[in-house]
Amino acid sequence: MDYLIDVNQISKVYKLYNQPFDRVKEVLSPSKKKFHQNFHAVDNVSFNVKRGETLGIIGKNGSGKSTLLKMIAGVLTPSSGKISVNGNVSALLELGAGFNGDLSGYENIYLNGTLLGFSKEYVDKSLKNILEFADIGEFIHQPVKTYSSGMFVRLAFAVAININPEILIVDEALSVGDMRFQQKCYRKIREIKKTGTVLMVSHDTGALASFCDRIIWMDGGRIFKEGRPDKILDEYQAFMSYDIKEMQSVTSYTSISDSPKETDSVINQTNAQAFGNGDGYFETLRLINLEDGKESVTVAGGDTVGIDFSLRINKDVDMPILGFTLKDALGNSVIVTNTHFEKILLEPLTKGLYNFRFKMDFPYLRNGKYSLDIALANGTYQAHEQIQWINDALIIVVRDSRPYQEGRGYLVPPGITLEKTH
Secondary structure, X not given: OOEEEEEEEEXXXXXXXXXXHHHHHHHHOOOOOOOEEEEEEEEEEEEEEEOOOEEEEXXXXXXOHHHHHHHHHOOOOOOEEEEEEOOOEEEEOOOOOOOXXXXXXXXXXXXXXXXXXXXXXXXXXXXXXXHXXXXXXXXXXXXXXXXXXXXXXXXXXXXXXXXXXXXXXEEOHHHOOOHHHHHHHHHHHHHXXXXXXXXXXXXXXXXXXXXXXXXXXXXXXXXXXXXXXXXXXXXXXXXXXXXXXXXXEOOOOEEEOOOHHHOOOEEEOOOOEEEOOOOEEEEEEEEEEOOOOEEOOEEOOXXXXXXEEEEEEOXXXXXXXXXXXXXXXOOOEEEEEEOOOOOOOOOOEOOEEEEEEEEEEOOEOOOEEEEEEEEEEEEOOOOEEEEEEEEEEEEEEEOOOOOOOOOOOOEOOOOOEEEEOO
């Protein structure tokens, strides 16, 4: 296997002292008494990245993401373990790292290129592309300390990405740039993926879902979970929003199967995952094509459909909010709506069984499979408690019969309604 990065049991340990003078006491102690505590910023982490793969790294602040990237980039030395990097590395770790604020942008291009290990002659050849990519005009001759954060990142990324790296490491830097610049960077990242590899740390789960082939979730300096973006990012978002790490498998509701052989039968949906406080749960969930009144997993743009579901309420819900999200195969949200957005006022739900229907004209989407998340919460949109959220509750197959599909974008229809059904 052609691995460009091989990380084998690396750790990074820092000594933490209660007060500065404890360092001196430890050095001078005849008995070699320790006055520090060890902090494992990264603790026994192993993984590898092959050529052409984009790896995303997520985790809350302090989980070890940036320390890990700095060790791979060679900025930090591991306390133990081994890192093998087979290719030239270009790293955009911290805004302004490697730049001298008193030098002009033009001078910093050569300084940064030298720090990345490239000769002046090589930077000369790349200079035109760097200047065009950064697109900061005459500011290139001004001291970088006068730059805005956006101009700073444009120049830094232009240098990092235009020296044709085999390995590109990006740590949250793109969050500073404007939308057009971000799109230009993402196009360049796609080019790098063809011959090299990309490591990304970002809190933008949409970008990670679109670009990454694999996600590593860091927590407490260790790899907590690793896997496909669609699964890991759903769980991570639940954790960051509601402090829930472990998703629960849902077997309590029924839905139509996404298997073409079973399109006429209702089966137990056992592969969905959910979280919530248990005050209620979705008992049934079906997609109804209201053109003919039949259940279906296949739908076309313009069809009037109903998302029919029943709720079993175990504890009174004073301020219910119902909503759903339709996602494409990459996990990008196509429709995000709820009763708050649609200005639908729901009465309190007491203990018992309720039947509802979200009704809408299905949007015109490209062919493919889409997944639907459905949720019930209690409270206001700004402050609420999740009763149950089911990830990938339904798999919907979209058939687009429109001519000239190539290049068409998403069209989300307004006016989604919610009805009580019997």
